[in-house]
Amino acid sequence: MPGHKIGFPLILINFKAYREASGRRGLELAKVAEQVSKEVGVTIAVAPQLTDLAFIASQVEIPVFSQHVDSVEPGSHTGHVTLEAVRDAGAIGTMVNHSERRVRADQVDFVVKHARALGLATVVCADTPEVTAAMAALGPDMVAIEPPELIGTGIPVSRAKPEVVTRSVELVQRVNPQVKVLCGAGITTGEDVAAALRLGTVGVLLASGVVKAKDWRKAILDLVEPIVKR
Numbered sequence: 001m002p003g004h005k006i007g008f009p010l011i012l013i014n015f016k017a018y019r020e021a022s023g024r025r026g027l028e029l030a031k032v033a034e035q036v037s038k039e040v041g042v043t044i045a046v047a048p049q050l051t052d053l054a055f056i057a058s059q060v061e062i063p064v065f066s067q068h069v070d071s072v073e074p075g076s077h078t079g080h081v082t083l084e085a086v087r088d089a090g091a092i093g094t095m096v097n098h099s100e101r102r103v104r105a106d107q108v109d110f111v112v113k114h115a116r117a118l119g120l121a122t123v124v125c126a127d128t129p130e131v132t133a134a135m136a137a138l139g140p141d142m143v144a145i146e147p148p149e150l151i152g153t154g155i156p157v158s159r160a161k162p163e164v165v166t167r168s169v170e171l172v173q174r175v176n177p178q179v180k181v182l183c184g185a186g187i188t189t190g191e192d193v194a195a196a197l198r199l200g201t202v203g204v205l206l207a208s209g210v211v212k213a214k215d216w217r218k219a220i221l222d223l224v225e226p227i228v229k230r
């Protein structure tokens with residue numbers, strides 16, 4: 001893991017492009033996550049929209065991830081996002097290849113290699129156990145198994161498709177045991193997190209269960225409860 005401290009189990013909240021978590025609302029949610037993280041001693045990270053990243057990273061002490069970066073060096077690449085830029089903005093890492101922002105394997109390879117050189121952590125998303133293993137072979141810090149059909153449904157992968165999670169953990173262990181496995185899609189409760197940990201992952205990647213909750217603090221406290229009780 002490059003030069004930053006991420007504790008495990010990890011709760012990574014992806015703000016996606018939700019209006020509920022953009023601009024000042026995004027900062028409010030990041031501060032609620034920071035407050036709960038400090039209260040209970042569980043690592044909670046956030047992945048805000050790019051336009052809010054620097055602002056939020058300057059206001060909270062919890063890890064901030066970019067939701068995506070492009071596989072380009074700094075230079076004449078209009079509209080692209082570089083690893084150097086998200087690092088300068090205060091991110092400690094980046095997600096890449098999320099099912100809502102798919103990239104090619106060679107682009108994932110570029111991001112993982114350059115992120116490591118820059119001291120940024122990487123979370124590579126994948127939709128099947130086999131792809132998760134292939135992404136683990138590229139040497140990221142973390143891979144996140146997320147069956148796209150469960151995203152946003154509130155039907156947790158850790159309980160609806162436990163075999164997908166355990167298979168991903170097994171294959172990654174075989175291919176590159178250094179790589180940590182997260183799981184996501186439909187995770188909304190502490191029981192979903194507990195199930196994910198029982199299946200061998202070291203954390204979860206989630207979005208709507210928190211971002212769209214009426215009470216962010218209550219939703220996050222519920223998520224971390226099984227970790228606190230361990």
Ligand code: G3P
Nearest residue numbers: 014151152186206207208
């Ligand atoms: O990045 C995590 C996300 O894709 C999962 O979405 O709304 O099911 O938590 P959600």
